[in-house]
Amino acid sequence: MAEFSLALNDDQLQVQKWVHGFAEEVVRPAAAEWDEREETPWPIIEEAARIGLYGLDFMANAFADPTGQMVPLFLEELFWGDAGIGLSIMGSVLGAVGIMSQGTPEQVGEWLPQCFGSEGDVRISAFCVSEADAGSDVSSLKTRAVYDGSTDEWVLNGVKTWITNGGIADVHVVVAAVDPALGARGQASFVVPPGTAGLSMGTKFRKLGIRASHTAEVILDDVRIPGALVLGGRERLEERLARAREGGHAHRQAALATFEATRPSVGAQAVGIARAAHEYALDYAKERRQFGRRIIDNQAISFLLADMAMEIEAARLLVRRAAWLAQHGEVRNAEGSMAKLKAGRVAVWVTERAVQILGGAGYVRDHPVERWHRDAKIYDIFEGTEQIQQLVIARAISGLRLE
Ligand SMILES: Cc1cc2nc3c(=O)[nH]c(=O)nc-3n(C[C@H](O)[C@H](O)[C@H](O)COP(=O)(O)OP(=O)(O)OC[C@H]3O[C@@H](n4cnc5c(N)ncnc54)[C@H](O)[C@@H]3O)c2cc1C
Numbered sequence: 234m235a236e237f238s239l240a241l242n243d244d245q246l247q248v249q250k251w252v253h254g255f256a257e258e259v260v261r262p263a264a265a266e267w268d269e270r271e272e273t274p275w276p277i278i279e280e281a282a283r284i285g286l287y288g289l290d291f292m293a294n295a296f297a298d299p300t301g302q303m304v305p306l307f308l309e310e311l312f313w314g315d316a317g318i319g320l321s322i323m324g325s326v327l328g329a330v331g332i333m334s335q336g337t338p339e340q341v342g343e344w345l346p347q348c349f350g351s352e353g354d355v356r357i358s359a360f361c362v363s364e365a366d367a368g369s370d371v372s373s374l375k376t377r378a379v380y381d382g383s384t385d386e387w388v389l390n391g392v393k394t395w396i397t398n399g400g401i402a403d404v405h406v407v408v409a410a411v412d413p414a415l416g417a418r419g420q421a422s423f424v425v426p427p428g429t430a431g432l433s434m435g436t437k438f439r440k441l442g443i444r445a446s447h448t449a450e451v452i453l454d455d456v457r458i459p460g461a462l463v464l465g466g467r468e469r470l471e472e473r474l475a476r477a478r479e480g481g482h483a484h485r486q487a488a489l490a491t492f493e494a495t496r497p498s499v500g501a502q503a504v505g506i507a508r509a510a511h512e513y514a515l516d517y518a519k520e521r522r523q524f525g526r527r528i529i530d531n532q533a534i535s536f537l538l539a540d541m542a543m544e545i546e547a548a549r550l551l552v553r554r555a556a557w558l559a560q561h562g563e564v565r566n567a568e569g570s571m572a573k574l575k576a577g578r579v580a581v582w583v584t585e586r587a588v589q590i591l592g593g594a595g596y597v598r599d600h601p602v603e604r605w606h607r608d609a610k611i612y613d614i615f616e617g618t619e620q621i622q623q624l625v626i627a628r629a630i631s632g633l634r635l636e
Contacts, residue, residue, distance in 0.1 A: 237554055237557045237558075238300075239550075239553060241302065241306070242300075244298075244303075245298070245300075245302055245303055245306055248295075248303060248306065248307055249306050249307065249310055251286075252286065252306075252307045252310040252311055253310040253313070255281070255284065255286060255311070255314070256310050256311050256312075256313055256314025256315075257314065259277060259280055259281075259314075260277065260311065260314030260315045260318050260319070261314045261315055261601075263277055263315070263318065264314070264315035264317065264318060264445070264601065264604065265598070265601065265604065267315075267317060267318055267444070267445035268315075268317055268444045268445055268604055269444075270444075270445075271439060271440075271444040271445070272445070272447070273321050273398075273401065273445065273446070273447045274317075274318050274321055274445050275355075277318055277321070277322070278321055278322055278355055278357075279355055281322050282349075282350070282351070282352045282353075282355045283352050285352075286311075286322070287322050287325075287349065287355065288349050288350075288351065288352070289329075289345060289346050289348070289349045292326060292329065292349070293345075295307060296333075298560070299560065300557060300560065301497075301556040301557045301558075301559060301560030301561070302553060302556060302557065304497075304498050304501070304556060305497060305498060305500070305501035305504075305552050305553055305556045306501075308323070308498055308501040308502050308505065309501045309502070309504050309505040309508065309549070310505065311323070311502075311505065312501070312502040312503075312504075312505030312506055312509075313505040313506070313508055313509045314505075314509075315445070315608075316442070316443050316446075316502060316505070316506050316605075316608040316609075316611075317442070317443040317444050317445030317446050317608060318445045318446075319502060319505070320397065320443050320445070320446035320502075321445055321446050321447070323502075324357060324358075324359070324397040324398045324446060324447075325348045325349055325356075325357045325358040325359075325398065325402075326495075326498075327358075327359070327360035327397065327406075327495065328348050328358030328359050328360045328398075328402065328404055328405070328406040329345055329348040329349070329358060330360075330495055331360045331406040331408075331422055331464070332344050332345055332348065332406060332424065332464060333345065335422050335464040335465050336424075336464045336465065337464075337465060337466050340424070340461075340462075340464060340465075340466075344404060344424050347403060347404050347426075347427070348403075348404050350403070356403040356404070356427075357398050357401070357402050357403060357404075358398065358402050358403065358404040358405070358406065359396050359397060359398040359399050359400075359402035359404075359405050359406070359451070360396075360397075360406050360408075361393040361396045361399065361405055361406065361407045361408065361451050362374070362393070362408045363393060363394055363395050363396065364376060364391065364392060364393055364394055365392065365394050368395075369617070369618055369620075369621050371408075371417060372416040372417035372420075373416070374391070374408060374409060374410050374413075374420060375391055375410070375413075376389065376390065376391025376392070376393065376407065376408075376409040376410065376453060377389070377390050377391060377409060377410055377411075377413070378407075378409035378410065378411050378421060378423060378463070379411075380411075380460065380467070381457075384457070385459065385460040386457045386458060386459060386460055387423055387457070387458050387459075387460060387462065387463060388455060388456065388457055389407060389409055389423060389425070389431075389453045389455075389456040389457075389458065390453055390454065390455060390456070391409065391453050392435065392450055392451070392452050392453070393407065393450060393451040393452075393453070394435075394450050394451075395438065395448055395450075395615075396448065396449060396450065396451050397446060397447065397448055398447055399434060399447070399448065399449040399450060399451040400432075400433060400434020400435070400437075400449045400450070400451050400452075401434065401447055401449070403427040404424060404425070404426065404427065405424075405425040405432060405451060406422055406423070406424055406425075406464070407422065407423045407425055407451075407453065408420055408421070408422050408423075409421065409422075409423060409453075411470065411474065412474055412477075412478075415474065415477045415478065418473075418474075418477040419474060419477065421463050421464065421465070421470050422463070422464040422465075423458060423462055423463055423464065424458070424462045424464065425453075425456060425458055425462075426458065426462070429456055429457075429458060430456070430457070431453060431454045431455045431456035431457065432451065432452070432453055432454075432456050433451075433452045433454070434449050434450065434451065434452070435449060435450025435451065435452045436449060436450050437449040440611075441607050441610060441611075442604070442606075442607030442608035442609070442610055442611055443608050443611050495616060496555070496569035496570060496572060496573040496616060496617070497552050497553075497555040497556040497559060497568075497569050497572045497573070498556070499573050499576075499577075499612065499615075499616045500548065500551070500552040500555070500569075500572040500573040500575070500576035500577070500612075501549075501552050501556075501576070502576075502612070503548070503573075503576035503577050503579065503580035503609065503612040504545060504548050504549050504552055504576050504579070504580070506580045506584060506605050506608055506609050506612075507541075507544075507545050507548065507576075507579050507580040507583040507584065507609070508545055509601070509605055510583050510584040510587035510602055510605045510606070510609075511538070511541045511542060511545055511583055511587065513587060513591075513600070513601065513602055513605075514538065514541070514586070514587040514590040514591065514602065515529075515538050517590060517591050517594070517600075518534050518535070518538060518590055521591075528590070534590060537586055537589075537590065538590070541582075541583045541586055541587075544579045544582065544583060545579060545583060547575065547579070548572070548575045548576040548579040548580075549576075551568070551571055551572040551575050551576070552572040552576055554568065554572070555568040555569045555571065555572035556572075565629070566626070566629045566630060567622075567625045567626045567628075567629035567630075570617065570622040570625040570626050570629075571622070571626055573612075573616065573617065573622055574619060574622035574623065574626070576612065577609075577612030577613045577619065578613065578619070580609035580612050581606075581609045581610055581612070581613055583609075584602065584605045584606035584608075584609040585606055585609075587602045587605065587606070588602050588603060588606050624636075
Protein backbone atom coordinates (compact mmCIF):
# COMPACT_ATOMS: atom_id res chain seq x y z
CA MET A 234 0.00 0.00 0.00
CA ALA A 235 1.30 3.47 -0.91
CA GLU A 236 2.17 5.84 1.94
CA PHE A 237 -0.32 8.49 3.02
CA SER A 238 0.72 11.78 1.50
CA LEU A 239 -0.68 15.29 1.55
CA ALA A 240 1.12 16.23 -1.65
CA LEU A 241 -1.38 17.14 -4.35
CA ASN A 242 -1.02 16.09 -7.96
CA ASP A 243 -1.72 18.39 -10.91
CA ASP A 244 -5.33 17.21 -11.27
CA GLN A 245 -6.07 17.82 -7.63
CA LEU A 246 -4.46 21.27 -7.66
CA GLN A 247 -6.44 22.20 -10.73
CA VAL A 248 -9.78 21.08 -9.26
CA GLN A 249 -9.01 22.81 -5.98
CA LYS A 250 -8.37 26.10 -7.81
CA TRP A 251 -11.42 25.71 -10.05
CA VAL A 252 -13.84 24.98 -7.19
CA HIS A 253 -12.31 27.79 -5.14
CA GLY A 254 -12.99 30.18 -8.02
CA PHE A 255 -16.65 29.10 -8.17
CA ALA A 256 -16.97 29.38 -4.38
CA GLU A 257 -15.44 32.86 -4.38
CA GLU A 258 -17.18 34.33 -7.41
CA VAL A 259 -20.60 32.63 -7.40
CA VAL A 260 -21.32 30.99 -4.04
CA ARG A 261 -20.08 33.44 -1.43
CA PRO A 262 -21.63 36.57 -2.96
CA ALA A 263 -25.03 34.82 -2.98
CA ALA A 264 -24.79 33.29 0.50
CA ALA A 265 -26.51 35.98 2.58
CA GLU A 266 -29.45 36.22 0.18
CA TRP A 267 -30.22 32.48 0.16
CA ASP A 268 -29.72 32.24 3.90
CA GLU A 269 -32.45 34.88 4.31
CA ARG A 270 -34.72 33.31 1.70
CA GLU A 271 -34.39 29.82 3.23
CA GLU A 272 -34.91 28.28 -0.19
CA THR A 273 -33.02 25.93 -2.45
CA PRO A 274 -30.75 28.12 -4.63
CA TRP A 275 -31.76 26.56 -7.96
CA PRO A 276 -29.92 29.13 -10.14
CA ILE A 277 -26.66 28.30 -8.37
CA ILE A 278 -27.15 24.53 -8.65
CA GLU A 279 -27.90 25.08 -12.35
CA GLU A 280 -24.74 27.16 -12.73
CA ALA A 281 -22.77 24.41 -10.96
CA ALA A 282 -24.26 21.92 -13.43
CA ARG A 283 -23.39 24.21 -16.35
CA ILE A 284 -19.71 24.34 -15.41
CA GLY A 285 -19.65 20.60 -14.67
CA LEU A 286 -19.34 20.81 -10.88
CA TYR A 287 -22.81 19.39 -10.23
CA GLY A 288 -23.24 16.16 -12.12
CA LEU A 289 -22.54 12.47 -12.18
CA ASP A 290 -19.32 12.70 -14.20
CA PHE A 291 -17.60 15.08 -11.82
CA MET A 292 -18.80 13.23 -8.70
CA ALA A 293 -17.83 9.82 -10.12
CA ASN A 294 -14.35 11.07 -11.04
CA ALA A 295 -13.86 12.71 -7.66
CA PHE A 296 -14.97 9.59 -5.77
CA ALA A 297 -12.75 7.40 -7.97
CA ASP A 298 -9.56 9.35 -7.13
CA PRO A 299 -7.25 6.57 -5.89
CA THR A 300 -5.75 8.78 -3.18
CA GLY A 301 -9.19 9.60 -1.75
CA GLN A 302 -8.18 13.27 -1.55
CA MET A 303 -10.25 14.78 -4.34
CA VAL A 304 -13.57 14.69 -2.47
CA PRO A 305 -12.38 16.38 0.76
CA LEU A 306 -10.35 18.86 -1.30
CA PHE A 307 -13.23 20.12 -3.41
CA LEU A 308 -15.71 20.05 -0.52
CA GLU A 309 -13.48 22.22 1.65
CA GLU A 310 -13.35 24.82 -1.12
CA LEU A 311 -17.09 24.72 -1.88
CA PHE A 312 -18.11 24.99 1.78
CA TRP A 313 -15.56 27.73 2.31
CA GLY A 314 -17.88 29.61 -0.07
CA ASP A 315 -21.06 28.77 1.86
CA ALA A 316 -22.34 25.71 3.68
CA GLY A 317 -26.06 26.14 2.93
CA ILE A 318 -25.48 26.50 -0.79
CA GLY A 319 -22.75 23.86 -0.62
CA LEU A 320 -25.19 21.40 0.88
CA SER A 321 -27.79 22.21 -1.75
CA ILE A 322 -25.21 21.30 -4.36
CA MET A 323 -24.00 18.22 -2.48
CA GLY A 324 -27.27 16.94 -0.95
CA SER A 325 -27.80 14.57 -3.86
CA VAL A 326 -24.57 12.78 -3.07
CA LEU A 327 -26.10 11.10 0.00
CA GLY A 328 -28.82 9.42 -2.06
CA ALA A 329 -26.25 8.61 -4.73
CA VAL A 330 -23.87 7.02 -2.21
CA GLY A 331 -26.79 4.98 -0.84
CA ILE A 332 -27.42 3.61 -4.34
CA MET A 333 -23.73 3.11 -5.08
CA SER A 334 -22.93 1.31 -1.85
CA GLN A 335 -25.96 -1.01 -1.83
CA GLY A 336 -27.28 -1.27 -5.39
CA THR A 337 -26.62 -3.93 -8.00
CA PRO A 338 -24.60 -2.78 -11.05
CA GLU A 339 -27.89 -2.52 -13.01
CA GLN A 340 -29.51 -0.39 -10.30
CA VAL A 341 -26.46 1.85 -10.09
CA GLY A 342 -26.48 2.25 -13.90
CA GLU A 343 -30.15 3.15 -13.95
CA TRP A 344 -30.57 5.35 -10.90
CA LEU A 345 -27.27 7.13 -10.30
CA PRO A 346 -27.61 9.39 -13.37
CA GLN A 347 -31.13 10.28 -12.26
CA CYS A 348 -29.83 11.58 -8.93
CA PHE A 349 -28.11 14.44 -10.80
CA GLY A 350 -29.79 14.83 -14.20
CA SER A 351 -27.87 16.85 -16.73
CA GLU A 352 -26.99 20.41 -17.65
CA GLY A 353 -30.31 22.03 -18.52
CA ASP A 354 -32.27 19.27 -16.73
CA VAL A 355 -30.95 19.26 -13.19
CA ARG A 356 -32.27 16.54 -10.85
CA ILE A 357 -31.71 16.07 -7.13
CA SER A 358 -31.95 13.15 -4.74
CA ALA A 359 -32.55 12.55 -1.04
CA PHE A 360 -31.51 9.87 1.43
CA CYS A 361 -34.30 9.20 3.91
CA VAL A 362 -33.42 7.41 7.13
CA SER A 363 -34.31 9.55 10.17
CA GLU A 364 -37.72 9.45 11.79
CA ALA A 365 -39.22 11.31 14.75
CA ASP A 366 -38.52 8.32 17.05
CA ALA A 367 -35.44 7.02 15.23
CA GLY A 368 -32.63 9.56 14.92
CA SER A 369 -29.41 8.27 16.45
CA ASP A 370 -31.10 4.91 16.97
CA VAL A 371 -31.57 3.93 13.34
CA SER A 372 -32.35 0.36 14.36
CA SER A 373 -35.84 1.37 15.46
CA LEU A 374 -37.25 2.65 12.17
CA LYS A 375 -41.04 2.42 11.99
CA THR A 376 -41.33 2.96 8.23
CA ARG A 377 -42.41 -0.40 6.83
CA ALA A 378 -41.76 -2.01 3.48
CA VAL A 379 -44.10 -4.92 2.71
CA TYR A 380 -43.71 -7.05 -0.39
CA ASP A 381 -46.93 -7.64 -2.35
CA GLY A 382 -46.30 -10.81 -4.36
CA SER A 383 -49.55 -10.49 -6.30
CA THR A 384 -48.28 -7.38 -8.12
CA ASP A 385 -44.52 -7.78 -7.52
CA GLU A 386 -44.41 -4.46 -5.71
CA TRP A 387 -43.11 -3.08 -2.43
CA VAL A 388 -45.54 -1.00 -0.39
CA LEU A 389 -43.91 1.67 1.79
CA ASN A 390 -45.62 3.42 4.71
CA GLY A 391 -44.16 5.83 7.26
CA VAL A 392 -42.93 9.37 7.93
CA LYS A 393 -39.29 10.41 7.53
CA THR A 394 -38.09 13.62 9.14
CA TRP A 395 -35.28 16.20 8.74
CA ILE A 396 -34.56 14.97 5.24
CA THR A 397 -32.21 17.06 3.09
CA ASN A 398 -34.04 17.67 -0.22
CA GLY A 399 -36.99 15.73 1.27
CA GLY A 400 -40.14 15.89 -0.83
CA ILE A 401 -38.56 18.08 -3.53
CA ALA A 402 -36.08 15.43 -4.72
CA ASP A 403 -36.56 13.54 -7.95
CA VAL A 404 -35.15 10.31 -6.51
CA HIS A 405 -35.76 9.40 -2.87
CA VAL A 406 -33.72 6.57 -1.39
CA VAL A 407 -35.74 5.30 1.58
CA VAL A 408 -34.51 3.00 4.35
CA ALA A 409 -37.38 0.95 5.79
CA ALA A 410 -37.98 -2.07 8.01
CA VAL A 411 -38.83 -5.26 6.13
CA ASP A 412 -38.71 -7.41 9.26
CA PRO A 413 -38.96 -5.02 12.26
CA ALA A 414 -38.24 -7.82 14.76
CA LEU A 415 -34.67 -7.96 13.42
CA GLY A 416 -33.97 -4.28 14.15
CA ALA A 417 -31.30 -2.79 11.87
CA ARG A 418 -30.64 -6.21 10.35
CA GLY A 419 -34.21 -6.35 9.09
CA GLN A 420 -33.94 -3.12 7.11
CA ALA A 421 -33.40 -2.45 3.42
CA SER A 422 -33.07 0.58 1.13
CA PHE A 423 -35.51 1.32 -1.67
CA VAL A 424 -35.48 3.66 -4.64
CA VAL A 425 -38.66 5.69 -4.99
CA PRO A 426 -38.75 7.01 -8.57
CA PRO A 427 -39.78 10.55 -9.50
CA GLY A 428 -43.52 11.23 -9.39
CA THR A 429 -44.45 8.09 -7.44
CA ALA A 430 -47.97 8.38 -5.99
CA GLY A 431 -48.19 8.47 -2.19
CA LEU A 432 -44.85 10.22 -1.55
CA SER A 433 -45.24 13.83 -0.45
CA MET A 434 -43.49 16.54 1.49
CA GLY A 435 -44.67 17.19 5.05
CA THR A 436 -43.41 20.07 7.20
CA LYS A 437 -40.54 22.09 5.78
CA PHE A 438 -38.28 23.00 8.70
CA ARG A 439 -37.00 26.48 9.50
CA LYS A 440 -33.45 26.16 10.78
CA LEU A 441 -30.66 27.82 12.76
CA GLY A 442 -28.19 27.51 9.90
CA ILE A 443 -27.51 25.98 6.46
CA ARG A 444 -30.78 27.63 5.58
CA ALA A 445 -30.26 27.50 1.82
CA SER A 446 -30.46 23.72 2.13
CA HIS A 447 -34.01 22.35 2.10
CA THR A 448 -34.92 20.11 5.07
CA ALA A 449 -38.37 18.55 5.36
CA GLU A 450 -40.50 15.57 6.31
CA VAL A 451 -41.19 12.93 3.72
CA ILE A 452 -44.56 11.23 3.99
CA LEU A 453 -44.92 7.75 2.54
CA ASP A 454 -48.57 6.79 2.26
CA ASP A 455 -49.07 3.42 0.54
CA VAL A 456 -46.21 4.15 -1.83
CA ARG A 457 -46.05 1.31 -4.38
CA ILE A 458 -42.79 0.71 -6.21
CA PRO A 459 -41.70 -2.17 -8.48
CA GLY A 460 -40.27 -5.23 -6.69
CA ALA A 461 -36.93 -4.66 -8.39
CA LEU A 462 -36.37 -1.35 -6.57
CA VAL A 463 -35.02 -2.83 -3.34
CA LEU A 464 -31.29 -1.98 -3.45
CA GLY A 465 -29.14 -5.07 -3.84
CA GLY A 466 -32.10 -7.10 -5.17
CA ARG A 467 -34.76 -9.20 -3.45
CA GLU A 468 -32.81 -12.43 -3.58
CA ARG A 469 -29.87 -10.98 -1.66
CA LEU A 470 -32.26 -9.36 0.81
CA GLU A 471 -34.05 -12.68 1.47
CA GLU A 472 -30.71 -14.43 2.04
CA ARG A 473 -29.60 -11.70 4.42
CA LEU A 474 -32.88 -11.82 6.36
CA ALA A 475 -32.69 -15.62 6.60
CA ARG A 476 -29.14 -15.38 8.01
CA ALA A 477 -30.26 -12.75 10.52
CA ARG A 478 -33.25 -14.87 11.61
CA GLU A 479 -30.92 -17.80 12.25
CA GLY A 480 -28.78 -15.44 14.32
CA GLY A 481 -25.90 -15.81 11.88
CA HIS A 482 -23.48 -13.15 10.75
CA ALA A 483 -25.46 -10.25 9.34
CA HIS A 484 -24.63 -7.89 6.58
CA ARG A 485 -23.75 -4.41 7.76
CA GLN A 486 -26.75 -2.21 8.43
CA ALA A 487 -28.03 -0.51 5.31
CA ALA A 488 -27.95 3.03 6.68
CA LEU A 489 -24.70 2.70 8.59
CA ALA A 490 -22.84 1.52 5.50
CA THR A 491 -23.69 4.80 3.79
CA PHE A 492 -22.77 6.97 6.76
CA GLU A 493 -19.41 5.25 7.17
CA ALA A 494 -18.42 6.13 3.62
CA THR A 495 -19.44 9.76 3.88
CA ARG A 496 -18.06 10.85 7.26
CA PRO A 497 -14.67 12.20 6.11
CA SER A 498 -16.49 14.19 3.42
CA VAL A 499 -18.78 15.73 6.03
CA GLY A 500 -15.69 16.63 8.07
CA ALA A 501 -14.19 18.35 5.03
CA GLN A 502 -17.27 20.58 4.78
CA ALA A 503 -16.83 21.63 8.41
CA VAL A 504 -13.14 22.40 7.77
CA GLY A 505 -14.23 24.69 4.91
CA ILE A 506 -16.50 26.70 7.21
CA ALA A 507 -13.83 26.94 9.92
CA ARG A 508 -11.22 28.12 7.41
CA ALA A 509 -13.57 30.81 6.08
CA ALA A 510 -14.18 32.16 9.59
CA HIS A 511 -10.50 32.05 10.53
CA GLU A 512 -9.39 33.94 7.43
CA TYR A 513 -12.06 36.57 7.99
CA ALA A 514 -11.21 37.02 11.68
CA LEU A 515 -7.48 37.22 10.90
CA ASP A 516 -8.01 39.97 8.32
CA TYR A 517 -10.31 41.83 10.69
CA ALA A 518 -7.85 41.60 13.58
CA LYS A 519 -5.13 43.15 11.39
CA GLU A 520 -7.39 46.08 10.48
CA ARG A 521 -9.43 46.85 13.57
CA ARG A 522 -7.79 49.31 15.97
CA GLN A 523 -8.59 49.84 19.65
CA PHE A 524 -6.46 51.52 22.34
CA GLY A 525 -4.29 52.97 19.57
CA ARG A 526 -3.16 49.61 18.18
CA ARG A 527 -4.41 46.79 15.98
CA ILE A 528 -6.40 44.23 18.00
CA ILE A 529 -4.02 41.50 16.72
CA ASP A 530 -1.25 43.28 18.65
CA ASN A 531 -2.86 41.87 21.80
CA GLN A 532 -1.64 38.34 22.47
CA ALA A 533 -5.15 37.41 23.61
CA ILE A 534 -6.14 37.82 19.96
CA SER A 535 -2.99 36.70 18.12
CA PHE A 536 -2.59 33.53 20.23
CA LEU A 537 -6.25 32.74 19.73
CA LEU A 538 -5.80 33.08 15.96
CA ALA A 539 -2.76 30.80 16.22
CA ASP A 540 -4.77 28.16 18.09
CA MET A 541 -7.59 28.42 15.56
CA ALA A 542 -5.11 27.81 12.72
CA MET A 543 -3.66 24.80 14.56
CA GLU A 544 -7.08 23.26 15.20
CA ILE A 545 -8.08 23.66 11.56
CA GLU A 546 -4.85 21.98 10.44
CA ALA A 547 -5.46 19.13 12.90
CA ALA A 548 -9.03 18.63 11.68
CA ARG A 549 -7.92 18.74 8.03
CA LEU A 550 -5.22 16.14 8.66
CA LEU A 551 -7.70 13.76 10.28
CA VAL A 552 -10.16 14.28 7.42
CA ARG A 553 -7.57 13.75 4.69
CA ARG A 554 -6.09 10.69 6.38
CA ALA A 555 -9.54 9.16 7.00
CA ALA A 556 -10.41 9.74 3.34
CA TRP A 557 -7.15 8.12 2.25
CA LEU A 558 -7.71 5.11 4.55
CA ALA A 559 -11.32 4.71 3.40
CA GLN A 560 -10.21 4.71 -0.26
CA HIS A 561 -7.71 1.97 0.56
CA GLY A 562 -10.24 -0.10 2.53
CA GLU A 563 -8.08 0.38 5.61
CA VAL A 564 -10.56 1.74 8.15
CA ARG A 565 -9.73 0.16 11.51
CA ASN A 566 -10.16 2.59 14.37
CA ALA A 567 -13.23 4.60 13.34
CA GLU A 568 -11.01 7.17 11.62
CA GLY A 569 -14.01 8.54 9.69
CA SER A 570 -15.85 9.17 12.96
CA MET A 571 -12.76 10.77 14.51
CA ALA A 572 -12.40 13.07 11.51
CA LYS A 573 -16.05 14.09 11.47
CA LEU A 574 -16.19 14.59 15.25
CA LYS A 575 -13.03 16.69 15.37
CA ALA A 576 -13.94 18.77 12.31
CA GLY A 577 -17.44 19.50 13.64
CA ARG A 578 -16.12 20.62 17.01
CA VAL A 579 -13.41 22.73 15.38
CA ALA A 580 -15.94 24.43 13.09
CA VAL A 581 -18.20 25.30 16.02
CA TRP A 582 -15.32 26.54 18.18
CA VAL A 583 -13.51 28.47 15.45
CA THR A 584 -16.66 30.20 14.21
CA GLU A 585 -17.67 31.13 17.77
CA ARG A 586 -14.20 32.57 18.43
CA ALA A 587 -14.38 34.43 15.12
CA VAL A 588 -17.58 36.12 16.30
CA GLN A 589 -15.68 37.05 19.48
CA ILE A 590 -12.77 38.54 17.53
CA LEU A 591 -15.15 40.73 15.54
CA GLY A 592 -17.01 41.80 18.69
CA GLY A 593 -20.30 43.55 17.91
CA ALA A 594 -19.50 43.35 14.20
CA GLY A 595 -19.39 39.58 14.55
CA TYR A 596 -22.89 39.44 15.99
CA VAL A 597 -24.67 41.35 13.24
CA ARG A 598 -25.49 40.28 9.72
CA ASP A 599 -23.27 42.88 8.02
CA HIS A 600 -20.48 40.33 8.35
CA PRO A 601 -20.72 36.62 7.48
CA VAL A 602 -19.23 35.22 10.68
CA GLU A 603 -22.56 34.98 12.55
CA ARG A 604 -23.90 32.92 9.63
CA TRP A 605 -20.84 30.70 9.64
CA HIS A 606 -21.35 30.10 13.35
CA ARG A 607 -25.02 29.21 12.80
CA ASP A 608 -24.03 26.93 9.89
CA ALA A 609 -21.26 25.17 11.81
CA LYS A 610 -23.49 23.73 14.55
CA ILE A 611 -25.14 21.17 12.27
CA TYR A 612 -21.78 19.38 12.01
CA ASP A 613 -22.15 18.30 15.66
CA ILE A 614 -25.55 16.84 14.83
CA PHE A 615 -26.19 15.30 11.42
CA GLU A 616 -24.57 12.18 9.99
CA GLY A 617 -24.20 10.99 13.57
CA THR A 618 -24.10 13.33 16.57
CA GLU A 619 -20.95 14.04 18.57
CA GLN A 620 -21.99 11.39 21.09
CA ILE A 621 -22.67 8.76 18.44
CA GLN A 622 -19.21 9.36 16.94
CA GLN A 623 -17.74 8.96 20.43
CA LEU A 624 -19.64 5.69 20.79
CA VAL A 625 -18.34 4.41 17.43
CA ILE A 626 -14.78 5.36 18.41
CA ALA A 627 -15.09 3.86 21.91
CA ARG A 628 -16.33 0.58 20.41
CA ALA A 629 -13.52 0.54 17.84
CA ILE A 630 -10.71 1.21 20.31
CA SER A 631 -12.04 -1.19 22.97
CA GLY A 632 -13.36 -3.99 20.80
CA LEU A 633 -16.34 -4.04 23.16
CA ARG A 634 -20.01 -3.77 22.29
CA LEU A 635 -20.40 -0.64 24.44
CA GLU A 636 -23.79 1.09 24.80
C1 LIG B 1 -30.42 20.04 8.84
C2 LIG B 1 -30.54 18.57 8.98
C3 LIG B 1 -30.42 17.76 7.87
C4 LIG B 1 -30.56 16.37 7.99
N1 LIG B 1 -30.50 15.58 6.86
C5 LIG B 1 -30.83 14.28 6.96
C6 LIG B 1 -30.97 13.47 5.79
O1 LIG B 1 -30.76 13.94 4.67
N2 LIG B 1 -31.33 12.18 5.94
C7 LIG B 1 -31.57 11.63 7.17
O2 LIG B 1 -31.91 10.45 7.23
N3 LIG B 1 -31.44 12.36 8.30
C8 LIG B 1 -31.09 13.67 8.23
N4 LIG B 1 -30.99 14.43 9.37
C9 LIG B 1 -31.24 13.83 10.67
C10 LIG B 1 -29.98 13.67 11.50
O3 LIG B 1 -29.17 12.68 10.98
C11 LIG B 1 -30.42 13.41 12.96
O4 LIG B 1 -30.91 14.62 13.47
C12 LIG B 1 -29.28 12.89 13.82
O5 LIG B 1 -28.94 11.59 13.43
C13 LIG B 1 -29.63 12.87 15.31
O6 LIG B 1 -30.85 12.26 15.56
P1 LIG B 1 -31.92 13.03 16.47
O7 LIG B 1 -32.03 14.40 15.95
O8 LIG B 1 -33.15 12.21 16.56
O9 LIG B 1 -31.27 13.13 17.89
P2 LIG B 1 -31.39 12.05 19.08
O10 LIG B 1 -30.98 10.73 18.60
O11 LIG B 1 -32.72 12.19 19.73
O12 LIG B 1 -30.28 12.61 20.07
C14 LIG B 1 -30.52 13.65 21.00
C15 LIG B 1 -29.29 13.79 21.88
O13 LIG B 1 -29.07 12.56 22.61
C16 LIG B 1 -27.79 12.06 22.34
N5 LIG B 1 -27.80 10.60 22.33
C17 LIG B 1 -28.64 9.77 21.63
N6 LIG B 1 -28.31 8.48 21.85
C18 LIG B 1 -27.21 8.48 22.66
C19 LIG B 1 -26.38 7.47 23.22
N7 LIG B 1 -26.60 6.17 22.96
N8 LIG B 1 -25.37 7.85 23.99
C20 LIG B 1 -25.12 9.16 24.26
N9 LIG B 1 -25.87 10.16 23.76
C21 LIG B 1 -26.91 9.83 22.96
C22 LIG B 1 -27.41 12.62 20.97
O14 LIG B 1 -26.02 12.64 20.75
C23 LIG B 1 -28.02 14.02 21.05
O15 LIG B 1 -27.15 14.86 21.73
C24 LIG B 1 -30.81 15.81 9.27
C25 LIG B 1 -30.92 16.64 10.39
C26 LIG B 1 -30.82 17.99 10.26
C27 LIG B 1 -31.00 18.84 11.48
